[in-house]
Amino acid sequence: MAHYLARHHDGPGSIAAACRAALQPPCSVGLTLAADAALARRISLCGDGPLADAGETLQINLGEGPCVQALQQRATVLAADLTDPGTVRLWPIFASQAQDRGIHAAFALPAASHPRFADRAGIVLSLYRDRSGPLSPADQHTAHIHLEAAQLLLQAACTSAPEDDPPFLRFTPRQAAVHQAVGVIMQRHHLSADHALDRLRAHAHSRGIDLSDLAHAVVHEGLALPD
Template sequence: MNGPRPEAVALAARYADQTRPAHSIGKACHAALRGSYSVGMTLAADAALARRVSLCAVGPLADRGEALQINLGEGPCVQALRQRAPVLAENLDDPDTTHQWPVYAKRATAHHIHAAFALPILHGTDPARQAGLVLTLYRDRRGPMTDADLRAAQDHADAAELLLLTAPGSADGDLAHAWLLPTHAVVHQAIGVISYRHTITTGQALALLRAHAHTQDTDLTTLAHAIVHDHLVLPESPEPPPSGSTDC
């Protein structure tokens, strides 16, 4: 891509003075699409979404779709960052489409998400440490996106990036770090606590935190809060889920 289309530049100019420009762009994208989608937007400092900010979630499916990717560390958004290309998953029941994130696909469909389309705007050259903005569209029915909806979604993703690049305090070449506000700081604090207590790397600590969140059917932020503020100590390995529990 040589640069944003004029439509994206015009969108960015329209919402530049908004108090929450990224949320405004997300709502505008939701309204512009001809199909029925929920819209989520994530800014990540790495391809595993270990450090990220959820910039917006518009529509009934977006909150859960975004949270599942963060909690599990897998999903179309994660794949899009790692492979540096859009992921257009038109059927989450198709194992050939979702083989890189089978747990996410199973849990997403349990929440009536049957298609997901992740469009990344990337920064950095190392796929293992990829950073960038990802606009993800969630839909409760299977099938491909139309070309018109794909172009509209890409324009809104490009407009969001332009707004981020011009935000006060943005550092040259470090877009993600500049916008990684302490919205989810408790998760990073919990990773540090786990790393210290168990004498493991921060990557291993994140994996342990995610495993416990998964088996307890809770989200990372809730579990992290218990570790940091309520002095919860995790065992070395997660407990199996209670008898009769489900993956939804």
């Protein structure tokens, strides 16, 4: 599969679409490359399905959720019911806001680190479903096959173009704004990247606004966050 997609230049977006089509019942699919759990070193490669954008955006905005935990623990995370008390304790805000957006189960499957990137880098395949219930062993197997294909495709793309990142590794405008805002806050307040991102997230949450919208205001409108 990875060989076919590489030859036809379809990229990881087709991996997500193929994975979603193969799962029963269908799930929305997100594919993320990250060096750690912080957005400062995380790229959402693609998404497919009606819940993927909401699920990926929530985890970027909040810094919590199954993909974040999978990156931190380097282990598969299976949240079959976002109303489960244990799940709510792990990700109180994500669990609530995900349900508001129609996500009732979420799963994250990490791949091994890629040699092109830092030791902590890795790919995570995230699955979002509009109903609660476990992910079947057969669907877990299918998802792992597609995840391995995505990793092989990434390796092939990086090996063939060592001087330039392939197009699917470039930030979307929304992601780029957040990364730029983190840099601005680091310079203004003399903070580390993690602390700058925490401050940006905290301000966005306290004001009830989207993280990327706040980042745009910081970068392009000169908005200064309070100390």
